[in-house]
Amino acid sequence: MKLRSWIVATSLVFGSGCLMRTSTHESAMAKAKTAHDEKVADLDKQIADLTKMRDALQTEIDAQTTLLADLKGRLERLGQNVDSLTKDNAEAAARLEELRKQKAAADARLATFKSLLSKLQSMIDSKQLKVVIRDGRMIIALPNDILFDSGKTSVKKEGKDALEKVAQVLATVADRDFLVAGHTDNVPIKTGQFPSNWELSAARAVEVVRFLVSKGMDGKVLAAAGFAEFDPVVANDNDGNRAQNRRIEIVLQPNIGDLPNLDELTK
Known part of the structure; x- marks a missing residue:
């Protein structure tokens, strides 16, 4: 009788331990899934914003196409030479x-963004x-x-x-x-x-550029700059926010073809 009681008690203890471990694991998995879903939602929103911008350009292109066709129709009805366009x-x-060029540039930026997201996911x-x-x-x-220890410029192994x-x-x-x-x-x-955060931020940027070049990137497409504390993403009012502001950013620069024509700017 005593032996049976001991076996029952032992089973209950081990069973309880298994249940606790399962519950803890499920809770951790749920938190990880929630965090992942939030990241995916944020990235989806950014892609949606770019898509909305592209669609707006397409709408304007359609409107301008309609206007152009209307003007041609008026000229034809007036018996004028269609090839001799009015002002x-x-x-x-x-x-x-110009709108077509902007839309093509927006499409290219969207494609590049999606490609980078996929590769860096x-x-x-x-x-x-x-x-x-x-x-x-x-x-990025x-x-x-x-990347760095406090006040240092040497890139850590994890970095x-x-x-x-x-x-x-x-x-x-x-x-x-x-x-x-x-x-x-x-x-x-x-x-x-x-002597100041200017020198520290610039030195860290240069160190990252050198490392990227050592890993196969072309130095001709890279530049380094230090912004010190003067371009924060959040207010420097607590330790967590200050940690967010301590960062290296790799900025994808626009193509020259994406920029407005100089003649257009001087009109």
Whole structure:
């Protein structure tokens, strides 16, 4: 009888332990899924915003196409030579061509963004980096905690592993230049090597550029700049926010062809 009671009690203890471990594992999995879903939702929103911008350009192209056809129809009804366009017609045609170029550039940016997201997704999920759109530019942001120790410029092993993967992806992006930007929080530094955060942020950016080149990127498409504490993404009012502001950003620069024509700007 005593033996049977001991066996029952032991079974209950082990069974309870298994249930607790299962519950803890399920809770961790649920939290991880929620975090992943939030990241996916954020990236989907950025893609949706770019798609909306492209669709708006298409709508304007359609409107200009309709206007151009209407002007041609009026000229035909008036018995004038269609090839001899009026000033309004010429301006509409020029505007239509400019809109087509803008839409083509928007389509190219969207395709590049989607491609980069796909290639960097595993690093985004592991929180090694973020990919965002800010001021119309695509930015890969890496936290300083992964790359550097406090007040240092030597890239840590974890940072080198992350940058090597980034270099492999960026090397596949054709006809684009990249700006590597160093950012700090607002905590001042004053050493013989770094009199201020300007020097520290610039030195870190240069160190990242050198590493990217050592991993196969063309130095001709890379530039480095330091912004010190003067371009924060959030207010420097607590430790968590200051950690967000300490970062390296790799900015995908616009093509010259994406910029407005100088003649258009001077009209």
